Amino acid sequence: MDGGVIKRAGVTSFQVAEHAGVSQSAVSRTFTPGASISTKTRAKVLMSAKELGYRPNAIARSLITSRSRIIAVVMAYLENLFYPDVLEELGRLLAAEGYHLLLFTGFMDRDSDPVFDQLMQYQVDGIILASTSLSSELSDECATAGIPVVLFNRTTERDSVSSVTSRNREGGRLLADFLVAGGHKSFGYIAGIENSSTNRDRLGGFREQLLVHGVDELVIRTGNYSRVEAQVAAREMLSLPVRPEAIFVANDHMAVAVMDVARYEFGLSIPDDLSIVGYDDAGPARWPSYGITSVSQPVNEMTSATVDILLDQIHSGDMEPLHRIVSGELIVRSSARQPAAGVIEIDGRCLYRPSPGT
Amino acid sequence: MDGGVIKRAGVTSFQVAEHAGVSQSAVSRTFTPGASISTKTRAKVLMSAKELGYRPNAIARSLITSRSRIIAVVMAYLENLFYPDVLEELGRLLAAEGYHLLLFTGFMDRDSDPVFDQLMQYQVDGIILASTSLSSELSDECATAGIPVVLFNRTTERDSVSSVTSRNREGGRLLADFLVAGGHKSFGYIAGIENSSTNRDRLGGFREQLLVHGVDELVIRTGNYSRVEAQVAAREMLSLPVRPEAIFVANDHMAVAVMDVARYEFGLSIPDDLSIVGYDDAGPARWPSYGITSVSQPVNEMTSATVDILLDQIHSGDMEPLHRIVSGELIVRSSARQPAAGVIEIDGRCLYRPSPGT
């Protein structure tokens, strides 16, 4: 009963070999780039393969090569359009290199263990961690297991694992310069997840540069990168007896929520009554209804750096952690009062680049 | 040289077996739910496994069971927040069932072949097609290959493959009722991808019901579900000698773009000068700055129906195509002039439910 039954989708290399009158090895070599095979037999095999509807079984191939050509991407949440954007670009880049993207999402801080287990079981070739809140043990453990890991938009203290970030500290400084130059006197900060490196750096740079300008007061509330928590934070901050003239919100995703609260719950006019600046230059920030003045994180540059590092490590087997830091720009829009000088237009975008002497 | 080398992460069931003093079969059975194994040996194996850091190799398991526990999700684009939302929920549901999500994105209409090849090679257990524009041949071909497929938010004429949609035709009708009841006299429609089923149905229902109200003129422009194309379409439509009083935009993603054009390029006040309604009730539609009156597509209901159907088909092997159609609500916000009657408030949401007799 094994000779007459035609299995649905189970065409194997043996059947193709038989049909083409060659050995199974020949079939395998036909589908292995760079293998030693003559043009003639290759053609024969390809013809038989097409006729039988054969496709190499990636699972079996993975088993023997111990390479799955699968990259795991771990993202905490997709609510923030910056991440879908990143995800799409990562997919594109990986596909171009013949890799595939296994998505893990929705795992915030706790419960990272099951995720990790899954990753390991699937023998993924590499891992991209774009989750701002995943325990750093996980990344260490992966590194130990010999699986290349790249942190996206995040770093750890111990630099045992590669990362790609933007100059968050400089971004924070630049925003401080911008707001001070714009004549603001009092400032607020709505934080992301407090122990995330991006949050620490953005706040650090902001506060540092405010100090340079002689400002040592900064009202802080926490929004944990969540829309609703940011709204709560905004309500608190705007209800203060004297509310800050300018608020730096740790990312655009929250900044949108904060703007909505300011406008529709407090009736404030932006930027006349209140200036708001954000970070990421993500989708909604660019929409005219928000027009958020924001420091950009260049998605293309960051994603391609990520994929480059990851694939390099996979192919070379070299585990030396690399850190790529890319530069963003302060993109000036309408959500914050502008300084008299320093705003220039390049390629249709308004940027803030204070002259060095100031 | 094979006996002394310790491979990085290559702990196999044999090594665990040896360490625990049992056979490899015992190890396998320990990690196979429902297999025949005594509590005692199971405990021994688990202990050894933990000590050696053993994890079953999912690839090898897949090879033998011919079940990968991987579901492919094909999405054309993530720019529209509705889809990231869906994606996240699908990930959650699949993870809960022990399945994983292989993401394919960025492939619009053409070039579906490579995607298909990849899918087949990875022996995915099922496919969720949330791409509004992928050729229907693909879905047929998968069905032929015996891989369960569910179309998400989309159907085909030949109902050879399962699908989950919402009542798009009814939604279109309801919007027509709503706008007519709101006193609008002239209407426009900004279309999605023209041959997509959702677009056809929404437009069909809208136009049909306008006719019922004696309106037979409808200005149509196409936005192809893309933000920039929707902007172009909006500019055209709003530049018309007599512009429509109300515009139905085929989804919220485009409606946001249209609102921005209307407000910031044409200086129109919404809803005083122009009413806009959308579809999906996606993220930005709910943000106060847009507040789009929109027919909802319940993400949770749709995703869980999708996963249910898919897993059912995988487990039963039954290929009978199922079609689940879920109901949405017309959620009333501020982007369109409201009718005098029919708007009711339930659970803090304003809905439009015209009394049947009208």
Place this chain on the structure above:
DNA sequence: AAAAACTCTGCATACGCATGCAAAACGCTT
């Protein structure tokens, strides 16, 4: 024309696990 240097090809094996089958161990009953 023979030898040398390549290029192809098939054979055999291994990757890590699941599972049918038969033997062994166990728990009860008579």
Place this chain on the structure above:
DNA sequence: AAGCGTTTTGCATGCGTATGCAGAGTTTTT
């Protein structure tokens, strides 16, 4: 204590492919 049924165990095999090795075939060199 022997017989029976039930659970547990190990053996052996197979899933579909890649690849080292040796032999066959082909081209180049002397």
